[in-house]
Amino acid sequence: MLRTIQIILWAAVAVVLGYLALTRFQDEPAATSFRPTFALPDETGTVRTSGEFQGKHLLVFFGFTNCPDVCPTTMMEVAEVMDVLGSDADEVQPLFISIDPERDRALGLTEYVTAFHPSILGLAGDDAATRTTAESFKIFYDRDADANAPDGYTMSHSPALYLVGPNGDWLRQYSYGTPAQEILDDLKGRL
Amino acid sequence: MFKPLLFTALLLPAAAFAECEPVVVGDLSVSAPWSRATIGASRPAVFYVTITNSGSEDDALTNIASPVAGMPMLHETVVKDGIASMPHAMSIPVPAGETMRLAPGSYHGMLMDLTGAQKEGDSFPVTLSFQNGGDVTIDVPVLSLRAEEAECAAAP
Numbered sequence: 296m297l298r299t300i301q302i303i304l305w306a307a308v309a310v311v312l313g314y315l316a317l318t319r320f321q322d323e324p325a326a327t328s329f330r331p332t333f334a335l336p337d338e339t340g341t342v343r344t345s346g347e348f349q350g351k352h353l354l355v356f357f358g359f360t361n362c363p364d365v366c367p368t369t370m371m372e373v374a375e376v377m378d379v380l381g382s383d384a385d386e387v388q389p390l391f392i393s394i395d396p397e398r399d400r401a402l403g404l405t406e407y408v409t410a411f412h413p414s415i416l417g418l419a420g421d422d423a424a425t426r427t428t429a430e431s432f433k434i435f436y437d438r439d440a441d442a443n444a445p446d447g448y449t450m451s452h453s454p455a456l457y458l459v460g461p462n463g464d465w466l467r468q469y470s471y472g473t474p475a476q477e478i479l480d481d482l483k484g485r486l
Numbered sequence: 487m488f489k490p491l492l493f494t495a496l497l498l499p500a501a502a503f504a505e506c507e508p509v510v511v512g513d514l515s516v517s518a519p520w521s522r523a524t525i526g527a528s529r530p531a532v533f534y535v536t537i538t539n540s541g542s543e544d545d546a547l548t549n550i551a552s553p554v555a556g557m558p559m560l561h562e563t564v565v566k567d568g569i570a571s572m573p574h575a576m577s578i579p580v581p582a583g584e585t586m587r588l589a590p591g592s593y594h595g596m597l598m599d600l601t602g603a604q605k606e607g608d609s610f611p612v613t614l615s616f617q618n619g620g621d622v623t624i625d626v627p628v629l630s631l632r633a634e635e636a637e638c639a640a641a642p
């Protein structure tokens with residue numbers, strides 16, 4: 296009996312560890328496909344849902360606009376991808392999902408994303424919707440207290456770019472620093 | 487018609503290379519500074535630079551200052567286990583005989599509390615303070631939002 300309980304407990308630990316590994320260590324390819332969903336307002340307040348983008352490929356990045364180093368690098372690559380895609384570009388919708396929604400709304404989300412490329416759509420929900428969306432994409436973000444940072448905190452987050460297919464399936468991630476050309480080559484083969 | 491074109495062609499490389507000329511202070515050589523255009527004034531600007539220590543003693547970049555930023559700081563972008571974070575760097579080592587690059591995805595200067603938006607084509611001064619090497623002030627060109635490296639680094 297005791298032994299059975301022990302086995303069950305260890306199994307529970309294994310499940311939790313496995314879940315943590317899946318959600319935190321995004322360099323590991325996901326074992327099975329899944330369908331991330333979201334319902335988040337754009338800057339005008341209109342709620343945009345994963346459903347309305349059926350038929351398109353989504354290039355999804357989670358970030359915050361107060362981020363001068365990591366975020367511009369990826370946004371710039373997305374911009375280059377969209378430029379080079381040309382007529383195929385209308386089959387791809389790039390999304391920037393804020394993980395620091397309150398501050399980003401105050402700073403101006405559309406102003407930020409369109410400075411990189413006019414096709415990028417910025418979304419910022421409330422804390423609960425943002426958390427739900429991140430869980431749905433199996434990505435990690437957190438707020439780190441930092442007395443020296445503006446407003447006393449900075450954000451840590453999964454910096455990869457995620458590709459969602461036209462039927463809503465999560466297809467793959469492009470890890471941080473993947474050159475635009477590699478993203479293009481992969482994406483063109485799918486359009 | 488032809489002459490002004492030729493003149494421009496001759497002038498352009500010179501302008502592009504001006505910033506590549508390293509500023510030397512003691513054993514330290516500071517080169518290829520650049521920043522990226524900001525979107526408005528309320529988001530931080532970034533500062534990148536290359537520092538070479540040709541001496542035999544280790545040094546470290548301990549501070550940066552600029553009249554355009556009320557709150558300049560040294561940061562390091564760390565991507566670990568698939569998570570990116572941006573901790574404050576107390577100092578950035580510049581070991582003897584080595585070159586340290588402040589570059590995207592790594593160490594960077596973060597210029598917060600800007601006095602105004604930084605536009606492409608602008609430039610601003612930054613003073614670097616070293617543990618042993620003293621202070622050096624350089625002029626930092628503001629490149630486009632899409633820039634990935636200093637213009638001289640991209641030149642052949």
Ligand SMILES: [Cu+2]
Nearest residue numbers: 364561572596
């Ligand atoms: Cu930073």
